Amino acid sequence: MNYSEGELAFYPGCSLDGLGKAYKKSSELVSKDLGIVMNEIVDYNCCGATEVKTVSYDLSVFLPGRNLALAKEMGSKAVVAPCNGCVFSLGRANKAITEDEATKSRMNEYLGKAGAPSYEGDVEVKHIIEVIYQQAGLDAVRKRVKKPLTGLRVACYYGCLYTRPKIYTGAGSGERDNPEHPHFMDDLMEAIGAETVEYPLKTVCCGGGHAIADREVSVGFSASILNEAARLNADFVVTMCPLGQMNIEANIPMIEKQYGREIVRPVVYFTQLMALAFGHSRREARLADNFSDAGKVLHSKGF
Amino acid sequence: MPIHEKHLIEKQKIIQKDSAELEGRDVSGQWNIFIQQRILSQYHPSMADEIASTPDGRTINRCWQCGTCTSGCCMHTDFGLREFNPRYFIYLAKIGDEEELKKYKDVIWRCLACNKCVERCPKDVRVEEVIHAIDGYMRKKGWMDDTPASRWDDEYVGNVLKTGILDEIMLLRNYIRDEEMKEFNAGYMMRMGMNMLKTGRLRTGPIRHRTKGWKKVRKVAEEILEKDGYELQ
Ligand code: SF4
Ligand code: SF4
Numbered sequence: 001m002n003y004s005e006g007e008l009a010f011y012p013g014c015s016l017d018g019l020g021k022a023y024k025k026s027s028e029l030v031s032k033d034l035g036i037v038m039n040e041i042v043d044y045n046c047c048g049a050t051e052v053k054t055v056s057y058d059l060s061v062f063l064p065g066r067n068l069a070l071a072k073e074m075g076s077k078a079v080v081a082p083c084n085g086c087v088f089s090l091g092r093a094n095k096a097i098t099e100d101e102a103t104k105s106r107m108n109e110y111l112g113k114a115g116a117p118s119y120e121g122d123v124e125v126k127h128i129i130e131v132i133y134q135q136a137g138l139d140a141v142r143k144r145v146k147k148p149l150t151g152l153r154v155a156c157y158y159g160c161l162y163t164r165p166k167i168y169t170g171a172g173s174g175e176r177d178n179p180e181h182p183h184f185m186d187d188l189m190e191a192i193g194a195e196t197v198e199y200p201l202k203t204v205c206c207g208g209g210h211a212i213a214d215r216e217v218s219v220g221f222s223a224s225i226l227n228e229a230a231r232l233n234a235d236f237v238v239t240m241c242p243l244g245q246m247n248i249e250a251n252i253p254m255i256e257k258q259y260g261r262e263i264v265r266p267v268v269y270f271t272q273l274m275a276l277a278f279g280h281s282r283r284e285a286r287l288a289d290n291f292s293d294a295g296k297v298l299h300s301k302g303f
Numbered sequence: 304m305p306i307h308e309k310h311l312i313e314k315q316k317i318i319q320k321d322s323a324e325l326e327g328r329d330v331s332g333q334w335n336i337f338i339q340q341r342i343l344s345q346y347h348p349s350m351a352d353e354i355a356s357t358p359d360g361r362t363i364n365r366c367w368q369c370g371t372c373t374s375g376c377c378m379h380t381d382f383g384l385r386e387f388n389p390r391y392f393i394y395l396a397k398i399g400d401e402e403e404l405k406k407y408k409d410v411i412w413r414c415l416a417c418n419k420c421v422e423r424c425p426k427d428v429r430v431e432e433v434i435h436a437i438d439g440y441m442r443k444k445g446w447m448d449d450t451p452a453s454r455w456d457d458e459y460v461g462n463v464l465k466t467g468i469l470d471e472i473m474l475l476r477n478y479i480r481d482e483e484m485k486e487f488n489a490g491y492m493m494r495m496g497m498n499m500l501k502t503g504r505l506r507t508g509p510i511r512h513r514t515k516g517w518k519k520v521r522k523v524a525e526e527i528l529e530k531d532g533y534e535l536q
Binding site: 042 | 413419432515519530
């Protein structure tokens with residue numbers, strides 16, 4: 001489904017204001033180039049991620065619910081989030097509000113008290129990759145390419161919560177991505193001239209939920225994600241999840257120590273590579289933000 | 304006879320004989336392994352009801368024990384921690400087996416909330432939420448202390464409630480300090496800090512996005528937490 005101007009609200013979430021700056025800037029470049037207009041929800045708050053819901057169910061619906069209510073008030077039909085965790089929380093709040101009347105009335109009571117508009121669970125939630133894929137389309141992406149990334153091999157890492165679970169994200173229905181075997185990012189990477197590898201760990205968890213609380217798991221998963229990409233001769237791991245990107249890259253020093261430098265691959269956002277292909281400089285795509293040496297790898301491939 | 308999910312049985316309960324005879328015939332190799340009977344003593348019929356009455360645990364009774372969740376669980380299968388078995392946790396909670404459930408107090412908190420189980424469950428059990436409901440129940444009963452994950456969540460909630468959005472640098476700093484994590488030594492922190500400083504990402508405190516009118520929202524959030532019996536740390 002295509003949206004007309006003013007119907008898409010943008011929800012940056014917490015990570016894009018801080019550590020995910022490269023994602024924010026490169027997403028802005030790419031959306032602008034493709035003519036996608038989104039209006040930021042001004043006074044948004046944290047979506048609660050997966051942490052708040054272990055503490056209080058109601059709070060974990062209220063926090064994302066407030067953002068959705070604000071988007072509705074702006075006249076939006078859909079909220080676009082760039083982060084898998086946000087897509088999950090917002091979608092889960094929609095489900096909680098629409099599947100149970102009692103929850104809906106409790107939420108509206110809270111929203112009223114907090115000075116927010118009321119909400120019926122009827123604003124769609126979309127990941128930014130879906131909007132780029134559907135609103136602009138692969139043909140428009142192909143046409144916009146100035147410097148195709150020919151010769152670059154990438155492993156597309158989608159992470160857990162982009163499509164999972166379909167009861168929250170709607171994956172698998174209509175034109176949405178496949179819940180167990182997503183392909184939107186692979187298609188986009190091919191459209192900008194890169195070569196994708198058949199990557200079995202596309203939707204494995206990176207351990208980011210317990211990035212610090214459970215080091216064994218977070219380093220272990222990060223290492224296998226890199227190791228598999230290295231085994232398949234990929235130059236980059238490309239992702240769309242800010243938590244995954246941060247988690248894997250911040251684990252690189254430990255991974256180098258435990259498993260050796262050979263398996264390390266830079267983890268970049270898909271929008272960073274798209275921005276490069278659209279003719280923006282490495283600086284504009286903020287490749288220096290990566291802890292790993294993304295610039296060096298590009299250089300060695302002749303870019 | 305092979306025993307499936309052998310790790311679920313206490314080692315001393317498995318009896319393996321060198322040879323076994325049945326009606327005068329040697330049947331060793333097939334029938335020489337036995338499992339000693341187990342008697343449930345700490346049994347709480349109310350456990351399942353109590354868990355089912357929480358919002359997180361409300362779907363527990365839909366479970367028909369097919370094991371789909373465990374078969375693909377990130378912790379169980381991908382990471383290979385066989386003791387982490389969501390189907391079994393649900394089974395134990397449903398029969399109310401305190402003694403057995405307590406054995407998993409150092410394991411159950413490790414659920415990563417990856418939601419593969421929720422995606423695949425054929426009965427629409429919100430498995431991941433149910434696992435957290437069981438974890439919460441065990442902590443509430445005092446069967447286990449707070450866990451690395453629950454301490455992280457506490458820190459997270461307190462952080463978010465301050466201004467409405469997460470200050471991830473403060474979250475990391477406080478947690479690493481409180482848990483005395485040696486792995487993140489001065490060298491590591493310097494390296495990461497310098498990179499973030501150079502690229503303008505060391506955003507913490509007042510320069511972050513602010514949610515206007517947050518005070519009012521915060522008050523509602525605090526009321527919700529109080530209603531749910533949660534004390535802000
Ligand atoms: S997949 Fe669902 S029904 Fe099957 S054991 Fe797990 S929770 Fe129960
Ligand atoms: S959410 Fe937890 S229980 Fe479910 S598959 Fe992931 S780690 Fe396993």
